[in-house]
Amino acid sequence: MGIEQKVAIITGASQGIGAALVRGFRDRNYRVVATARSIKPSGDDDVLAIRGDIADRSTAERVVSQAIARFGRVDTLVNNAGIFVAKPFTQYTAEDYAAVIGTNVAGFFHITQLAIAEMEKQGSGHVVQITTTLADQANSNVPSVLASLSKGGLNAATKSLAIEYAKRGIRVNAVSPGIIKSTMHPVATHAQLGALHPVGHMGETSDIVDAVLYLEQASFVTGEILHVDGGQSAGH
Secondary structure (H helix, E strand, O other), rough: OOOOOOOOEEEEEOOOHHHHHHHHHHHOOOEEEEEEEEEEOOOOOOOEEEOOOOOOHHHHHHHHHHHHHHHOOOOEEEEEOOOOOOOHHHOOOOOHHHHHHHHHHHHHHHHHHHHHHHHHHOOOEEEEEEOOOHOOOOOOOOOOOHHHHHHHHHHHHHHHHHHHHHOOEEEEEEEEOEOOOOOOOOHHHHHHHHHHOOOOOOHHHHHHHHHHHHHOOOOOOOOEEEEEEEEEEEEO
């Protein structure tokens, strides 16, 4: 088994950016613990797939404990799982609020707390959040207070954790995307969504994977909110 091989935990790993992150870390020869509500078992012996709702602390406990049992360590955590609901503020329901805060905030809190506890034992580690550029640059075309409330909180927590653990060998960063091409966005909407970015087009899943992998090897970078948003955070 050999515990010298690094291990990454990736949440929201069943599709889209999460699934691409699994492939990206495997390409770097990391072992991966991939979790999502509907994830399927992997045929790769170096990928452990665990089904569960990340908002539930018991899921986080299973993910981290099984990572240790199977692979012996946790080097990286990518908090990719997220729910995005774009609605006018007064139209959000209690169910919308509970779902977004549960996944985006509680999900981050539970698994990050457990993963960092393991990283402390080895004196090294890296945590990366996937947030949203809307937390820095609100857009009247995309009313999304719950995204700003939850993901903006993760941006702030990223800086706080980075400072708290800076002298303990654990780095904490975030990637803040613009709108990324995915099955969520029908091709017919791409031109309209692309126009929301100064560069005039949407981002690709590979753009986010590249950003996370850059942060993974950037040993002098911590507390960074890396905007991968086609210029949105700079202005309009």
